[in-house]
Amino acid sequence: MPTNRFVILTEGFSNPVTAKTGASVIRYRESDVVAVWDSENAGKKAIEILGAGPEIPVVASLAEAAGANTLLIGTAPTGGRLPDRWRAAICQALEAGMNVVSGLHDFIGDDEEFARLARQSGAEIVDVRRNSETGVSLGQPLGNDNLRIHTVGHDCSIGKMVVTLELERALKEAGHDAKFLATGQTGIMVSGDGVPIDTVVADFVAGAAERLVLRNADHDILLIEGQGSLAHPMYSAVTLGLLHGSQPQGLIMCFEAGREECGGIPGRKLHALSTLIEGYETAARLVHPTEVIGVAMNGRRLNEQQAEEEKKRVRAELGLPVCDVLRDGPAELVTAVLDLKQRIDG
Amino acid sequence: MPTNRFVILTEGFSNPVTAKTGASVIRYRESDVVAVWDSENAGKKAIEILGAGPEIPVVASLAEAAGANTLLIGTAPTGGRLPDRWRAAICQALEAGMNVVSGLHDFIGDDEEFARLARQSGAEIVDVRRNSETGVSLGQPLGNDNLRIHTVGHDCSIGKMVVTLELERALKEAGHDAKFLATGQTGIMVSGDGVPIDTVVADFVAGAAERLVLRNADHDILLIEGQGSLAHPMYSAVTLGLLHGSQPQGLIMCFEAGREECGGIPGRKLHALSTLIEGYETAARLVHPTEVIGVAMNGRRLNEQQAEEEKKRVRAELGLPVCDVLRDGPAELVTAVLDLKQRIDG
Numbered sequence: 207m208p209t210n211r212f213v214i215l216t217e218g219f220s221n222p223v224t225a226k227t228g229a230s231v232i233r234y235r236e237s238d239v240v241a242v243w244d245s246e247n248a249g250k251k252a253i254e255i256l257g258a259g260p261e262i263p264v265v266a267s268l269a270e271a272a273g274a275n276t277l278l279i280g281t282a283p284t285g286g287r288l289p290d291r292w293r294a295a296i297c298q299a300l301e302a303g304m305n306v307v308s309g310l311h312d313f314i315g316d317d318e319e320f321a322r323l324a325r326q327s328g329a330e331i332v333d334v335r336r337n338s339e340t341g342v343s344l345g346q347p348l349g350n351d352n353l354r355i356h357t358v359g360h361d362c363s364i365g366k367m368v369v370t371l372e373l374e375r376a377l378k379e380a381g382h383d384a385k386f387l388a389t390g391q392t393g394i395m396v397s398g399d400g401v402p403i404d405t406v407v408a409d410f411v412a413g414a415a416e417r418l419v420l421r422n423a424d425h426d427i428l429l430i431e432g433q434g435s436l437a438h439p440m441y442s443a444v445t446l447g448l449l450h451g452s453q454p455q456g457l458i459m460c461f462e463a464g465r466e467e468c469g470g471i472p473g474r475k476l477h478a479l480s481t482l483i484e485g486y487e488t489a490a491r492l493v494h495p496t497e498v499i500g501v502a503m504n505g506r507r508l509n510e511q512q513a514e515e516e517k518k519r520v521r522a523e524l525g526l527p528v529c530d531v532l533r534d535g536p537a538e539l540v541t542a543v544l545d546l547k548q549r550i551d552g
Numbered sequence: 553m554p555t556n557r558f559v560i561l562t563e564g565f566s567n568p569v570t571a572k573t574g575a576s577v578i579r580y581r582e583s584d585v586v587a588v589w590d591s592e593n594a595g596k597k598a599i600e601i602l603g604a605g606p607e608i609p610v611v612a613s614l615a616e617a618a619g620a621n622t623l624l625i626g627t628a629p630t631g632g633r634l635p636d637r638w639r640a641a642i643c644q645a646l647e648a649g650m651n652v653v654s655g656l657h658d659f660i661g662d663d664e665e666f667a668r669l670a671r672q673s674g675a676e677i678v679d680v681r682r683n684s685e686t687g688v689s690l691g692q693p694l695g696n697d698n699l700r701i702h703t704v705g706h707d708c709s710i711g712k713m714v715v716t717l718e719l720e721r722a723l724k725e726a727g728h729d730a731k732f733l734a735t736g737q738t739g740i741m742v743s744g745d746g747v748p749i750d751t752v753v754a755d756f757v758a759g760a761a762e763r764l765v766l767r768n769a770d771h772d773i774l775l776i777e778g779q780g781s782l783a784h785p786m787y788s789a790v791t792l793g794l795l796h797g798s799q800p801q802g803l804i805m806c807f808e809a810g811r812e813e814c815g816g817i818p819g820r821k822l823h824a825l826s827t828l829i830e831g832y833e834t835a836a837r838l839v840h841p842t843e844v845i846g847v848a849m850n851g852r853r854l855n856e857q858q859a860e861e862e863k864k865r866v867r868a869e870l871g872l873p874v875c876d877v878l879r880d881g882p883a884e885l886v887t888a889v890l891d892l893k894q895r896i897d898g
Contacts, residue, residue, distance in 0.1 A: 311686065311755065340657065345785035345817040404755040409657065411754045411789040436792075437838035439691035443757040443793025446835075450788050471691040477838065488834045489792075492783035492823065 210305065212239045213265075213274035215295055219281045220244045220264075222257040222506075223363055227309055227392040228280025232259040234371060234396040241271040242280070243295070257506075268298055279308040282363075282391065288312045296320060303327040309334045309391025311405065334391045335402040343412040347494070348453040352423055353547045356454035357432040357502070360482050362441055362469040364462040365532075366432040367393050369502040369539075372531040373458070374429050376540045384427040387418055389448060393431045403433055404444045411444060415451025427543065430454060436485055437477055438468060446489060453494040456546045458539060459483055459526075463516045464507040479524060498526065500542040505530040556651065558585045559611075559620035561641055565627045566590045566610075568603040568852075569709055573655055573738040574626025578605040580717060580742040587617040588626070589641070603852075614644055625654040628709075628737065634658045642666060649673040655680045655737025657751065680737045681748040689758040693840070694799045698769055699893045702800035703778040703848070706828050708787055708815040710808040711877075712778040713739050715848040715885075718877040719804070720775050722886045730773040733764055735794060739777045749779055750790045757790060761797025773889065776800060782831050783823055784814060792835060799840040802892045804885060805829055805872075809862045810853040825870060844872065846888040851876040 214232065216225040220242070232239050232252055241263050242252045248266035252259030265271050277299035279292070288310050296314065299306055300323035308314045308331075315321055315331040324331050348354070355373070357366040370386055370393075377384035386393070388400025406414045415430075422428055430452045434441025461479060468474040477485075483498045490496045501520055505513040510533075517528045527538035560578070562571040566588070578585050578598055587609050588598045594612035598605030611617050623645035625638070634656050642660065645652055646669035654660045654677075661667055661677040670677050694700070701719070703712040716732055716739075723730035732739070734746025752760045761776075768774055776798045780787025807825060814820040823831075829844045836842045847866055851859040856879075863874045873884035 311753075342786040345814065345820060404753075406754050407657075407750075408752050408754045408757045408790045408793060409750040409787065412786055436835070439796055439839045440688040440758055441755065442796050442839065443789045444754045446782075446792045447754060447789025450785055468691065474691060482838075485834055485838045488831055489782070492828075492831050493785045493788065 210238055210276040210307070211274050212276050212278045213241045213243050213268065213271035214239060214278045214280040215243045215292060216256070216280040217244045217295065218246065218289065218291060220247055220255040225256055225280045226363060227282050227395065228278065229256040229258050230367060230392045231278060231280070231395050232256060232262060233368075236262070240274040241265045243268065243271065268295070268302065274304065276305040276307055278395070279306070279310060282309060297323055300324050300327055300329045303329050305330040305332065307332045307334065307395065309395065309402070311335060334394050335405040337402055337406055337414070339401065339406040339410050339414040341410060341413045341417070343416045343451050348416070348419060350455070350550050352425060353427045353456070353543070353550060354419060354430060354452055354454040355427065355456045355458060355543055356430040356449065356452055357458045357460050358445070358449065358486050359432055359435045360437070360459070360461040360476055360479060361465060362434045362438050364460055364465065365502070365504040366460045369458060369460050369531050369536070370429045370431045371396065372536045373539060373543065376536045377427060377543065380540065382427055383425050384429055385422055385425040387422055387428055387430045389415070389418070389431045389433055400431075403448055404441065408443060408447070411447030412451030415448045419452050427547065432460070436489060437482060440470065449486070449490050450493040454496050455550060456499040456543065457486060457490075457496055458500050458502050459486070459498045460502040460504065462504040462506070463513070479520065483524070499546050500539045501526050501528040502536070502539060503528055503530045505533055556584055556622040556653070557620050558622050558624045559587050559589050559614065559617035560585060560624045560626040561589045561638060562602070562626040563590045563641065564592065564635065564637060566593055566601040571602055571626045572709060573628050573741065574624065575602040575604050576713060576738045577624060577626070577741055578602060578608060579714075582608070586620040587611045589614065589617065614641070614648065620650065622651040622653055624741070625652070625656060628655060643669055646670050646673055646675045649675050651676040651678065653678045653680065653741065655741065655748070657681060680740050681751040683748055683752055683760075685747065685752040685756050685760040687756060687759045687763070689762045689797050694762070694765060696801070696896050698772055698774055699802070699889070699896060700765060700774045700776060700798055700800040701802045701804060701889055702776040702795065702798055703804045703806050704791070704795065704832050705778055705781045706783070706805070706807040706822055706825060707811060708780045708784050710806055710811065711848070711850040712806045715804060715806050715877050715882070716775045716777045717742065718882045719885060719889065722882045723773060723889065726886065728773055729771050730775055731768055731771040733768055733774055733776045735761070735764070735777045735779055746777075749794055750787065754789060754793070757793030758797030761794045765798050773893065778806070782835060783828060786816065795832070795836050796839040800842050801896060802845040802889065803832060803836075803842055804846050804848050805832070805844045806848040806850065808850040808852070809859070825866065829870070845892050846885045847872050847874040848882070848885060849874055849876045851879055
């Protein structure tokens, strides 16, 4: 990825869930972000609409994003489609010679008009989800030379990437050789590396996950970002290929407190965490045994007191450590990871 | 697919497992097959090397396959790659103006030399695995207006397609409106329709399976061909996307008696059938409840007496009907399907 000064397009979709890509780039690469582009919210700060970026202005036009050299598409809509209303914005950026970085399934670079404008202005189009992953998994045990921790979820879009990144930060601060392995467009934009696993041809998903692990095998602790949910009717294939391909020895179960319905499917109830833990462990064991070693609670819907009560309830119900990593930091999960490492090394 | 008179290329891979694509096209479309092309076995009949086609000659060269207008690539190697030694054979066919039908992951039509030769001679290249499936699953219950039966396996390449086709034949003979839904390259070649599910982008696997069901929803009984295995480290993502996307009310558990190791991964032991049944039912239930209603045994490694004993053993162990569909016909499975239909229509 080129050195970027981002203006992040979230026009019409400026909330922390739909624009999670933009919000996460702000959270983890704030110094690279010049502005958020959303005419409906111009004049605010990014934190007011996206939950991150207290100093990042929201602007009404590209002209106001002085110094930006890259337009970053800030959303991840269901199925990864390009909203119609963004065509003009992307054209304007490309005409001005700005690079465009996108994580959509619809590749910007495959669009004739966009490609022509980029050629004319010399702009670069980076479609983060484009990949040429071919080759099935080797299907051999990955062994215990490193510890592989994988974040899984009770649903999609509940903060698995954030948990994984916060774990990486805390483990590194404690002096461990830990590495975040991105598996989604946002994680790749944040970390500059990874594999867009949901866009890999189905036969090669486990292979792509395995290769991601193998080419990072020199680190002691690999933190593999999860995708979707094993119980999500749209995305479970991606989730299982990643789970089987990366052969984690430990799982962190991520959930959003107060979420009762499956993301993108109103009326579809989510399962109890205990049901999901059984589901993940049973499915994983068919290829490689693993266990849930801790729970990460996304408490964004709860106040301080509610969050404490919910953590207590889940701890009692599951007998596992529970953290809200953004509110409390991931200390309990770090301990769980290091305990597992000791058990495996020991 | 154009009207074809096939010569089936299996050169160097002529056994019923590696050349299962060719063997199945012979089994189910024998009247469309002119010859099998394998110089090492020239002079034999197809049945001697592929287990089907008592009247189909094996020939040493294209010139001996008089009347053939289509070269069909007869194997499905791991990962779907084109064996190097076949390049010359494919060039020869295309130069002669013969169509080429292939189920490999490496698309024949994307190869510059092949594409050029086809343009020059007017030959058509059909890459059965090519698809443009985009769009996630709707994630809504598919309901009980029809009965959806899905064949699943303890491993890959153990005869799920054959079981599904034999069930279709028997149900139709008994007067039922049953339809085989192909999900793999061989099934598509045999039935002329379907979706090459293992080549769909991972995010869209469940959606593609769901759409296959929805566009055939006017039939009473849908028989959805299974792929891979939930316990196969290479292919489990495909298997789960298909299982969740097609929402079967009933599963037929397929296994090959005497197989102890995972296909393509020497040394990797297969699980007990009871473990797999629990795995399939647990994983399926996260999206849509289902149950294994019968077992299909592939008895190709057993003699008559061994097959009877093995069926008896499995019946006693699992408490389910067990058929070897090629040896005995699928009568017990037909009964299990119709019993489930009655319970659901109830």
